[in-house]
Amino acid sequence: MSNPGYPAGQRDDGLWLIRQDVVVLDAGAAAGLGSIFVLSEDGFLKTCIVPGREPCGVLRQPSAVAVDRDHGVVVSDSANGRVLLFGANGRFRRQLLAPGQIGSDRQAVPVGLDVTEDGRLFVVAKGNKYAEVRIFTYL
Numbered sequence: 001m002s003n004p005g006y007p008a009g010q011r012d013d014g015l016w017l018i019r020q021d022v023v024v025l026d027a028g029a030a031a032g033l034g035s036i037f038v039l040s041e042d043g044f045l046k047t048c049i050v051p052g053r054e055p056c057g058v059l060r061q062p063s064a065v066a067v068d069r070d071h072g073v074v075v076s077d078s079a080n081g082r083v084l085l086f087g088a089n090g091r092f093r094r095q096l097l098a099p100g101q102i103g104s105d106r107q108a109v110p111v112g113l114d115v116t117e118d119g120r121l122f123v124v125a126k127g128n129k130y131a132e133v134r135i136f137t138y139l
Contacts, residue, residue: 024036024037024038024039035048035049035050036048036049036059036062036065036073036075037049038067038073038090046088047073047086047088047089047090048090049073049075049086049090050090055092056084056092056095057080059075059077059080059084060077060078060079060080061077061078061079061080062075062076062077062078063076063078063110063111063112064076064110064111064112064113064124065113066113066114066115067115068085068115068119068139069115069117069119069139070088071087071088072085072086072087072088072093073085073086073087073088073090074086074096074113074115074121076110076111076112076113076123077110078109078110078111079109080099081098081099081100081102081108081109081110082095082096082097082098082099082102082110083095083096083097083102083110083113083121083123084096085138096121096136096138097110097121097123097136102123102125102134103125103126103127103130103132103134104125104127104130104132105127105128107127107128108125108126108127108132109125109126110123110124110125110126111124111125111126111131112124115138118139119137119138119139120135120136120137121135121136121137121138122134122135123135123136
């Protein structure tokens with residue numbers, strides 16, 4: 001990453017620095033009304049994911065994002081209990097994990113995630129009385 005001083009991941013101001021991109025979960029995201037914006041390092045808008053405009057429906061509390069090797073945007077949609085994949089153009093591609101597939105029990109929700117170059121998806125699942133990291137393959 002050519003942005004010195006900030007490691008990959010979330011900063012204190014709500015920005016995510018991922019693979020040369022800046023990903024923003026806007027202020028309405030916590031209420032389930034927000035959008036996700038992907039900006040280039042120099043500040044140009046690359047992708048915008050707007051809830052309700054895609055076949056996946058409304059994003060409710062998107063809590064984490066990652067950008068994969070193909071510039072796909074992986075989103076943990078916490079309140080809906082699912083993990084979604086959007087293309088580099090911001091269009092919905094597919095649901096990677098459905099409600100009930102996230103953790104050891106059917107009530108777990110995704111609260112964090114990351115992807116690796118080889119297509120592994122690490123998901124932090126929060127259950128009723130536990131949290132765990134689960135590993136999935138999606139590429």
